[in-house]
Amino acid sequence: MLRLSKKADYALLALRHLAVPGPRATASARELAESYDLPPELLAKVLQQLVRGGLLSSQQGIRGGYGLARPAAEITVVDVIEAIDGPMTVTACSESDHSCDQYTKCNIRDPLWKLKDRIVAALSATTVAELAIDLVPAPESIPVSLVRR
Amino acid sequence: MLRLSKKADYALLALRHLAVPGPRATASARELAESYDLPPELLAKVLQQLVRGGLLSSQQGIRGGYGLARPAAEITVVDVIEAIDGPMTVTACSESDHSCDQYTKCNIRDPLWKLKDRIVAALSATTVAELAIDLVPAPESIPVSLVRR
DNA sequence: CTGATGTCCGACCGAACCAGTCCAGTTTAC
DNA sequence: GTAAACTGGACTGGTTCGGTCGGACATCAG
Ligand code: SF4
Ligand code: SF4
Numbered sequence: 001m002l003r004l005s006k007k008a009d010y011a012l013l014a015l016r017h018l019a020v021p022g023p024r025a026t027a028s029a030r031e032l033a034e035s036y037d038l039p040p041e042l043l044a045k046v047l048q049q050l051v052r053g054g055l056l057s058s059q060q061g062i063r064g065g066y067g068l069a070r071p072a073a074e075i076t077v078v079d080v081i082e083a084i085d086g087p088m089t090v091t092a093c094s095e096s097d098h099s100c101d102q103y104t105k106c107n108i109r110d111p112l113w114k115l116k117d118r119i120v121a122a123l124s125a126t127t128v129a130e131l132a133i134d135l136v137p138a139p140e141s142i143p144v145s146l147v148r149r
Numbered sequence: 150m151l152r153l154s155k156k157a158d159y160a161l162l163a164l165r166h167l168a169v170p171g172p173r174a175t176a177s178a179r180e181l182a183e184s185y186d187l188p189p190e191l192l193a194k195v196l197q198q199l200v201r202g203g204l205l206s207s208q209q210g211i212r213g214g215y216g217l218a219r220p221a222a223e224i225t226v227v228d229v230i231e232a233i234d235g236p237m238t239v240t241a242c243s244e245s246d247h248s249c250d251q252y253t254k255c256n257i258r259d260p261l262w263k264l265k266d267r268i269v270a271a272l273s274a275t276t277v278a279e280l281a282i283d284l285v286p287a288p289e290s291i292p293v294s295l296v297r298r
Numbered sequence: 299c300t301g302a303t304g305t306c307c308g309a310c311c312g313a314a315c316c317a318g319t320c321c322a323g324t325t326t327a328c
Numbered sequence: 329g330t331a332a333a334c335t336g337g338a339c340t341g342g343t344t345c346g347g348t349c350g351g352a353c354a355t356c357a358g
Pocket of ligand 2: 009013240241242243249250251252253255256257258261
């Protein structure tokens with residue numbers, strides 16, 4: 001129901017950790033796993049996927065680890081989600097996949113795709129650099145209270 | 150990921166069908182199922198959930214069927230999704246559910262919740278009445294670029 | 299009033315998907 | 329050479345989701 005996967009969740013967690021300025025710009029999978037109490041092997045696989053997606057750079061060897069492949073401000077959350085879970089699609093169908101049985105008779109495709117574009121836009125508007133700002137000091141005049149309609 | 154369930158998809162399809170102006174304002178589950186070639190029983194269950202959610206009104210008996218409980222313009226897609234799949238949550242945690250193991254150490258909750266609010270806002274901006282407008286005539290002056298933030 | 303009909307309703311089940319695990323292999327620093 | 333770290337694949341258990349079944353209820357013919 002429009003919920004992002006746990007893996008994507010962990011990915012954002014790790015990216016945020018790497019984005020926050022500190023003495024070291026890199027960290028090993030083990031360090032990250034211990035910092036947040038999550039299964040090391042799973043986190044490792046997530047990080048590998050991020051490397052494959054071009055968001056992280058990896059360094060093998062005994063002093064190895066992971067680091068951001070580009071500035072944190074240039075990594076959006078859509079990038080992360082797509083690197084982990086594949087292309088973002090709100091519906092089961094897409095421009096390149098007409099496999100839905102109701103495709104010909106369906107008349108809500110276009111509006112929903114438009115909606116998808118809007119969601120993607122909202123997700124691309126936030127970068128991991130913004131995630132790294134701690135305690136979000138209300139950069140906007142509108143706090144959390146702008147909920148629903 | 151971030152994909153809506155097939156049931157929610159069917160729900161929107163059915164609601165759109167009921168929202169389009171025509172001779173009858175109601176339709177039976179069987180009619181709808183045949184119109185769109187989808188499993189009748191499943192569609193029936195979806196409709197039941199919508200009734201429970203207060204979006205549809207049902208009429209039993211030999212001339213029974215389903216009808217909109219309120220004007221189409223007052224039914225947003227979030228209403229539909231929440232009626233089908235429960236409350237919208239982007240993350241596994243929420244204001245009322247701290248069951249995530251990383252809850253105390255997590256530092257991306259607030260930004261993600263804000264993101265959720267923004268998505269919900271985008272989803273509440275569209276009503277089923279807008280879905281009923283066929284063939285979306287104009288690409289509208291403001292395409293996808295109304296990122297809003 | 300009564301039976302037949304067609305509808306809604308709730309419980310049930312199998313399949314797909316996802317979080318999590320394991321292990322064998324490769325690369326690099328010391 | 330050895331230890332620490334990344335890489336890649338295959339495997340499993342649990343949960344959710346799509347789909348199916350029989351029963352309850354309201355309407356209408358007679
Ligand atoms: S029902 Fe329509 S919108 Fe949904 S997956 Fe099928 S074609 Fe796409
Ligand atoms: S990791 Fe953080 S954001 Fe994700 S579910 Fe847990 S507490 Fe929520």
